[in-house]
Amino acid sequence: MPPELDVVVVNYNAGEHLLRCVDSVAGHTGEATVHVVVVDNASRDGSHERLREAHPGVTLVANEDNRGFATAANQGIRATSSPFVFVLNPDAEVTAGTLSAFVKLAEERPRAGVLGPLVREADGSIYPSARKIPSVGEAVGHAFLHPFAADNRYSRAYTMADWDRASEREVSWVSGSCMLLRRDALDAVGLFDEGYFMYAEDADLCTRMRDSGWTVLYTPELEVTHVRGVSTGNSKRMIDEHSKSIYRYFSKHHAQGWRRILLPFAWVALRARAILVARKRHAV
Secondary structure, eight states: OOOOOEEEEEESSSHHHHHHHHHHHHHTTTTTTEEEEEEEEESSSSSSHHHHHOTTEEEOOOOOOOHHHHHHHHHHHHHHOEEEEEEEETTEEESSSSHHHHHHHTTTOOOOOEEEEEEEEETEEOOOOOEOOOOOOHHHHHHHTTTTTTTTTHHHHTTTTOOOOOSOEOOSOOOEEEEEEEEEHHHHOOOOTTTSSSSSSSHHHHHHHHHTEEEEEEEEEEEEEEOTTTTTTTHHHHHHHHHHHHHHHHHHHHHGGGGGGGGGHHHHHHHHHHHHHHHHHHHO
């Protein structure tokens, strides 16, 4: 039997990108039987309405308010039943490979709870979507240096910049912009933590997977092009949400025991970084 796959897309004012995203899924199914669920977070641009007209077979869940990524993604996952769920951003498109081959590879890796494909920027360059969980020192160095010097050694270590992404590899986490989730693993560890509005929910889920004995796997079997930032933009709110999410991740996974005394310092550091990033973007 051909593999079965559910695709979940969380949309928020993604415009024509949403249609291109769903079109790309339809054009790269391969032998798989694919069902698409789009959860719309109260978009005001009419993108979900245009989707309904262009793809009447897509299941559309229309929220009355913006519930954030984690909550909306969980809505989509709960509305599906296939053994695998591919979570895909509305500003991302499948550009090479097939979803059926991606699922078949996952079936051959029974301990892989999460699989991430190769991700390219709009200009064709490779985006480091598969990463390590940084040490505290690497995290601090990356947080404060990356906005001003992206190629610093801390960011390079965190993004595994010396790896060409040409080979399959177990990693700490993969980007939630495009991740294949095994339902058995989700049943075991739970869905996305809805305490995250945006950002870091992908790292959190992958960390819980690995802590429970599942692996997180990167593979170039499938390629996705991700425009990035179409729905989130560079608003102050999103910068603030990023700080909140990193703080939540740190408090959940790295601040046990005596390390809890570091939480106030972590929050001050994250707020300081948010102010610096906001000022830099405003200056540009």
